[in-house]
Amino acid sequence: MAPHRNVELKARDQDPESTLRAALAHGAQDHGVLQQVDTYFAAREGRLKLREERRDGAEPEATLIAYARADAAAARTSAYHLVDVPDPGALTAALDAALGTVVVVQKLRRLLLWEDVRIHLDEVQDLGTFVELEAVAPADSDLGDEHRKVAELRAVLKLEDERVEPRGYAALLLAGGAATPRLVDLARTAMDRAYAPYSNFHVGVALRDETGALHAGANVENGAYPQGNCAEASAIGALVAGGGHRIAEAVVMADTALIVPCGGCRQRLSEFAGPDTPIHLAGPEGVRRTVTLAELLPLAFDLEDAAK
Numbered sequence: 493m494a495p496h497r498n499v500e501l502k503a504r505d506q507d508p509e510s511t512l513r514a515a516l517a518h519g520a521q522d523h524g525v526l527q528q529v530d531t532y533f534a535a536r537e538g539r540l541k542l543r544e545e546r547r548d549g550a551e552p553e554a555t556l557i558a559y560a561r562a563d564a565a566a567a568r569t570s571a572y573h574l575v576d577v578p579d580p581g582a583l584t585a586a587l588d589a590a591l592g593t594v595v596v597v598q599k600l601r602r603l604l605l606w607e608d609v610r611i612h613l614d615e616v617q618d619l620g621t622f623v624e625l626e627a628v629a630p631a632d633s634d635l636g637d638e639h640r641k642v643a644e645l646r647a648v649l650k651l652e653d654e655r656v657e658p659r660g661y662a663a664l665l666l667a668g669g670a671a672t673p674r675l676v677d678l679a680r681t682a683m684d685r686a687y688a689p690y691s692n693f694h695v696g697v698a699l700r701d702e703t704g705a706l707h708a709g710a711n712v713e714n715g716a717y718p719q720g721n722c723a724e725a726s727a728i729g730a731l732v733a734g735g736g737h738r739i740a741e742a743v744v745m746a747d748t749a750l751i752v753p754c755g756g757c758r759q760r761l762s763e764f765a766g767p768d769t770p771i772h773l774a775g776p777e778g779v780r781r782t783v784t785l786a787e788l789l790p791l792a793f794d795l796e797d798a799a800k
């Protein structure tokens with residue numbers, strides 16, 4: 493199947509009513525309001541989400557969508573699978589039990605169409621109101637037409653640069669802490685599975701990468717003591733092997749007053765995280781304190797800076 497391509501733009505919208513008026517005045521057709529719930533599950537590769545859509549007076553529809561990560565090169569947008577789902581409740585329960593839910597995006601979407609360009613006026617739970625433009629390109633298009641139409645609408649709807657949002661709704665919710673409970677669960681499971689017969693100190697670490705995928709690791713000790721490794725090292729190994737590149741959020745858990753990563757692991761985290769990356773220090777019941785990497789590791793060594 494040929495890759496689907498589109499030209500997209502998302503912007504924050506403080507005044508959806510005037511955006512609607514401007515779009516209608518420009519000749520857009522109103523196709524009514526849809527209620528959409530996207531549930532993202534923890535996939536081993538790429539992303540897996542169940543989209544449930546309801547429209548007044550129509551049967552609800554549900555589709556399971558598996559697709560390549562957006563960051564895995566924009567050109568590779570063709571790898572996706574769509575599966576019609578007759579029983580979304582049962583599928584959600586099964587996937588949640590087997591894989592875990594990462595985040596749920598709920599929105600009301602008013603759909604408008606102008607010259608084949610979809611205009612979405614979205615009210616997203618916990619995020620606010622947005623406008624999206626989506627020009628789906630025919631297979632033989634050089635995208636010139638799509639860019640021209642999106643630019644025209646952008647001017648009509650006054651979507652200035654500072655309102656444009658490059659991230660998806662799931663990423664925005666994750667950045668706001670939506671994955672933290674799931675990361676805590678993963679860290680707890682990893683901690684419970686730690687192999688620490690010598691110290692009897694069990695540590696679990698869970699990491700969210702830049703795409704929203706979650707990874708976990710436990711400490712693994714060895715009868716030859718120096719061969720043991722910390723939970724952070726295990727979790728970072730899982731992140732790298734799972735295709736992640738950056739740490740966006742971390743949970744470090746142990747059943748002690750306040751677990752703090754050892755000095756070596758602060759450096760390990762620093763290889764993949766930024767100074768502002770949140771590190772949640774957790775006990776089995778949940779997060780006890782959240783710090784940034786810069787608080788754990790001030791004046792961090794960075795080979796790129798050092799080599800200048």
Ligand code: THU
Binds near residue numbers: 693694723
């Ligand atoms: N440990 C970790 O896994 N992470 C840390 O940041 C601190 C220490 C482990 C290593 C060893 O298996 C046990 O805790 C006791 O040091």
